[in-house]
Amino acid sequence: MHGVETAQFSAVVIIGLLVLFYGGTFLISTRIGKKDENADAYMTGGNNIGFGISAASMTATWIWAASMYASATSGYTYGISGPIHYGLWGALMILFIYPFGKRIRSVAPKAHTLAEVMYVRHGRSSQLMLAGSNVVGSLISLMSNFIAGGVLISLLSPFNFTQGVFAVAAGVLLYTLWSGFRASVLTDFIQVVAMLGAVAVIVPVIFFAAGFPAAFESGAHNLTPQQGSFFSSTAFMNQGAPYIAAVLAYAIGNQTIAQRLFAVKQSLIKPTFVTATIGYGAMVIGVGMLGVLALYIGFEPTGGDLNNLIPEMAATYLSPALLVVFFIMIVGALSSTADADLCALSSITMTDIYGQAVAGREKANPKTMLLIGRITMVLATAAAVAFASLQLSILDLLVFVGALWGALVFPVLASFYWEKVTSKAFTTSVLAALAVFLPVRFSWIPSGLAFGIVVDVLAVIGIGVVLGLMTFGFFGTKPAKVVGVLAVVVSAPFAIGSLHEYATLSGSLVAYSVSTVICWAMSVGNNERFDFAVIAQRTGDFDDGSAQVVAVTDGADRGAGVPRPAGGTHDEPDLAASSK
Amino acid sequence: MSTLALSVYVLMWPVIVAAVLFVISRGFFREWAEARRNGERLI
Numbered sequence: 295m296h297g298v299e300t301a302q303f304s305a306v307v308i309i310g311l312l313v314l315f316y317g318g319t320f321l322i323s324t325r326i327g328k329k330d331e332n333a334d335a336y337m338t339g340g341n342n343i344g345f346g347i348s349a350a351s352m353t354a355t356w357i358w359a360a361s362m363y364a365s366a367t368s369g370y371t372y373g374i375s376g377p378i379h380y381g382l383w384g385a386l387m388i389l390f391i392y393p394f395g396k397r398i399r400s401v402a403p404k405a406h407t408l409a410e411v412m413y414v415r416h417g418r419s420s421q422l423m424l425a426g427s428n429v430v431g432s433l434i435s436l437m438s439n440f441i442a443g444g445v446l447i448s449l450l451s452p453f454n455f456t457q458g459v460f461a462v463a464a465g466v467l468l469y470t471l472w473s474g475f476r477a478s479v480l481t482d483f484i485q486v487v488a489m490l491g492a493v494a495v496i497v498p499v500i501f502f503a504a505g506f507p508a509a510f511e512s513g514a515h516n517l518t519p520q521q522g523s524f525f526s527s528t529a530f531m532n533q534g535a536p537y538i539a540a541v542l543a544y545a546i547g548n549q550t551i552a553q554r555l556f557a558v559k560q561s562l563i564k565p566t567f568v569t570a571t572i573g574y575g576a577m578v579i580g581v582g583m584l585g586v587l588a589l590y591i592g593f594e595p596t597g598g599d600l601n602n603l604i605p606e607m608a609a610t611y612l613s614p615a616l617l618v619v620f621f622i623m624i625v626g627a628l629s630s631t632a633d634a635d636l637c638a639l640s641s642i643t644m645t646d647i648y649g650q651a652v653a654g655r656e657k658a659n660p661k662t663m664l665l666i667g668r669i670t671m672v673l674a675t676a677a678a679v680a681f682a683s684l685q686l687s688i689l690d691l692l693v694f695v696g697a698l699w700g701a702l703v704f705p706v707l708a709s710f711y712w713e714k715v716t717s718k719a720f721t722t723s724v725l726a727a728l729a730v731f732l733p734v735r736f737s738w739i740p741s742g743l744a745f746g747i748v749v750d751v752l753a754v755i756g757i758g759v760v761l762g763l764m765t766f767g768f769f770g771t772k773p774a775k776v777v778g779v780l781a782v783v784v785s786a787p788f789a790i791g792s793l794h795e796y797a798t799l800s801g802s803l804v805a806y807s808v809s810t811v812i813c814w815a816m817s818v819g820n821n822e823r824f825d826f827a828v829i830a831q832r833t834g835d836f837d838d839g840s841a842q843v844v845a846v847t848d849g850a851d852r853g854a855g856v857p858r859p860a861g862g863t864h865d866e867p868d869l870a871a872s873s874k
Numbered sequence: 875m876s877t878l879a880l881s882v883y884v885l886m887w888p889v890i891v892a893a894v895l896f897v898i899s900r901g902f903f904r905e906w907a908e909a910r911r912n913g914e915r916l917i
Contacts, residue, residue, distance in 0.1 A: 326917055339917050346902030347917065353898070374875070374883070476917045483902055490895040494888045507881040524875065573894040580887030587884070 302609075303621070308451035311618065315625055316465030322484060323469040323477035333660035333837040336474035336667055337406045337641040338557045343479060345565055348558040351482035352570035353577075354630035355550050356388060357489060358435065359442030362581040362627060366607075367600040369585025372529035373521025377582025379534030383541055385575030391545035392567035393767035395555045397710050399563065401826045405833040406645040408552045408706065413650055414832045415709050415824065416717035423724055424702060425646045428549040431695045432635040435550075436678035437686075439628035439635075444682065446624050449605050450617075459682050462628065467675045470633040471668055474640060475553065478633040485626035490573065492623035493580050496608070496616060500584060503611040504591055513590035521589065531796055539760055539802040540696050546706055547699025549638035550631075639674045640667035649836055660837035697735060700805035701727035705813045707763065713823040719816035727809035734794070735801030749794040749804060756803030757789070758782035759810045 303311070334340070343351075361384060368376035402411045409425035440459045447458030470477055505512075520526045545551055558566050584607050587593075593610075595602040608620040644667045649658045705720045733739045734749055762778025794800050875883065909916045 326915070335917075343917060344901070344905040346898055346900075346905050349901060350898050353894075374880070480917055483898075487895065487899065490891050490898075494892040494895065497888045498885055501881075501884060506884070507877045510877045510880045569894065569897060572890065573898065576887050576890035576894060580891055583884045583887060 303451045303617075305452050308447065308453065311621060312461055312465060312625075315622060315629075316468055319465075319481040319484065319629070320469040322481055323473050326476050326480055327473050331473060331664055333644065333663040333667075334404075334406070334835045335476055335837075336664055337637070337644060338553060339476050339479060341404055341556060342559050343557045344559060345562045345569075347479050347483055348554060348562060348566040349569040349573070350486040351479040351630075351634075352388065352551075352554050352566055353573040354482040354486040354489065354626070355554065355634040356384070356570065356574045356631075357577060357627050358439055358631035359446075359624055359628035360438050361578050362624070363442070363601055363604055365578045365582030366585035366588070366604045368529075368533050369582040370589050370600060370603055371585075372526055372533055373517055373523070373589060374586055375524050375526045375529045376521075376533065376585065377579045379529045379537065381575050381577075381579035381582055383534060383537035384578060385571045386538075387541045387545045388551075388567055388574060389571040390541055390764050390767060391551060391555075392563055394546075394707060394710070395567065396560075396563050398552075398555065399560050401710060401829045402556075402833045403560065403830060404835055405556055405829075406553075406641050406649075407549055407556075408546075409549075409642065409646045410650065410833055411829055412706065412709065412720075413646070414829050416715075416720050418651075419721045420705070420709075420717060421646060421650070423698075423721070424547075424706065425642050427547055427695060427698045427702065428642055429639060430691075431548060431699070432550070432638045433674065433678060433681070434691045434695060436632055436635040436639075436674060437681040439632040440678050440682045442628050443625065445601060446605060446621070449602065450609065450621060456683065459679055462625070462632070463675050463679050466629050466632045466636065467671060470636050471671055474667060474671075475557065475637045478630075478637045479554075479557065481633065482630050485630040486573075488626045489623050489630075490577060492619045492626075493577050496612065496620055496623070497580050497583060499616060500607060500611045501587065504587055504607075506587060506590075509587075509590050513592060516590060516592050531799070535796070536799045536802060539756070539799060539806070540700065542703045542707075542760065542763055543696055543699035543802070543806075546703050547695070549642060550634040553634070553638055553641060636671045636674055640670040643667065643670040645836075655832070655836070658836050663836060694735075697731045697801060697805045698728065700802050701731065701809045703763065703806060704759065704810040708813060708817070710826075712817065713826070714817045714820040715813065715824070716817055716820055716822075719813045719820075722816060723809040723811075723813035726812050727805045730808045731801050731805040734804050735797055737797055746794040747790065749800055750790040750792070752807045753793045753800040753803035754782055754786045754789050755811065756805070756807035757785050759806045760803070 332340075361380075365377050365380040368380040370376070372379065398405075398408070398411070402414075405411050407425065407428070409421045409428065412424050413421035440463050443462030444455040444458035447453050447461060448455040451458075453461070469481060501507075514522070520528045554566075555563070581604065584604060588595075588603055588607055593603070593607065595606055605620075605624075608617060612620060644663045648663055648666050649655060653659065653662070701724045705715065705723050709715045709720065730752070739745055758778040758781045761781040762774045765777040766774035793803075906916055
């Protein structure tokens, strides 16, 4: 199958498609445009968005072009279980954040960013860490999506990579700039309809066009025993396990998720996140199946570049009309994430830099905030376009940011439940976790027996922390302790002595364990108690005009910000109990 | 896995995607209609 001739669009067709897509989304955004935009609505849409738009936006934002390419690559590399080990754990990132999301919204119902909340909780250093990691993560994501657009356009049209990057960047900026988050979430609905509709059609069409189901028998010899097994240990250790470790890290550290968490009507957090979990998982795993099909038929992407796999499969087996649908699917995926990144970046500069650090909450001018937000979008777009030309290793950058977020998970979550966590404990634990992560992830220290054992022990504790936190979100403290301890006891005999050989996985796990142990140890003896009601008082609207936008909040909002007994309740698990 | 099982395994995802698309679209258009009835903005 090597060297198949792929179909291409003419210059006129590709320009027409881009004008249709970005022109259409721009027209939609003008429908909600206001002469006097509200600064808070520009960041969170008024904290009262309904289920349809929220679920669509969460789904569209979490699906980026790279997730489709990577899922197919996983299917092509690891066989039939590969897409599961990419898409399922990615989907669970959305699911596992929702119980924490409910708690975050209850203590900070009108916040704009998690960093803003951390400033109230701990002060400047924790805010800086969270906001800094958010900025780096969003810039990488933005750059990655522009690169994906440039590659796609250069592959399917006479235009080159640079022209493709500029076209996508200009298109996204065009419809996001004026109305910000409101434009992002509204156009997300259109984009998710296009994406989900395309997958529902394209996957079955390629399945039959490529000679399946008969090819499952004729092409079985192309798979190794591991690739043909649904329970492949290779796929789990290299793809699945590092993603499980990253589940909470990406969900906590990503401002695009936090922004939607603060935007959705409080009573709709659960259905929104559950629907997005299923939507993301099914779509990404479905596209990943194209990689499995390619493996069965012996399809070889041009130059061995697996990023060409999906576009070339589509170009080979789809009719021109369906190739247009495929093109819109990828452009929709990358645009919906890119516009979310622009909104995330603008809200951080508006809230965390201008609103809190420069002007101060009382003196912040909403008009100036809006101007800063829009300038941020333009500058971020320019920076991402410039970075796209540097051909940086996106995977390495994402791994680094992922570890930073992993180091933040326990200190951030504990700060929302446990009154004892101090600023010093937060900062020290995160920095220490990063200091340990770097030599482990990049193998800077030769992995002799002693160092390897130390890493393995920390990583095993990390396994307990990850599974314990996941359990804590849904079931509370006692089940979390049981699961955490069980995870350590069960995994230790298998992991100690060998886990350090998997640098990506053990690097993430030590980031979790070191930050958790240090944060707990430095906080448990603290006699001061933080009053969580302070967060609701100090994280409110910047713009008085928001009253016109925000409709009457539902009943769930009424209890927001009310301090809770230190012991917690059945419905609201309390991390503090685990430390007392 | 048998050919039938593999076929179901591959083709079940587009079906789930279509179901999610229906749920999200129904939610969106219900909220749109309600906003129009009440004379409010959707966002």
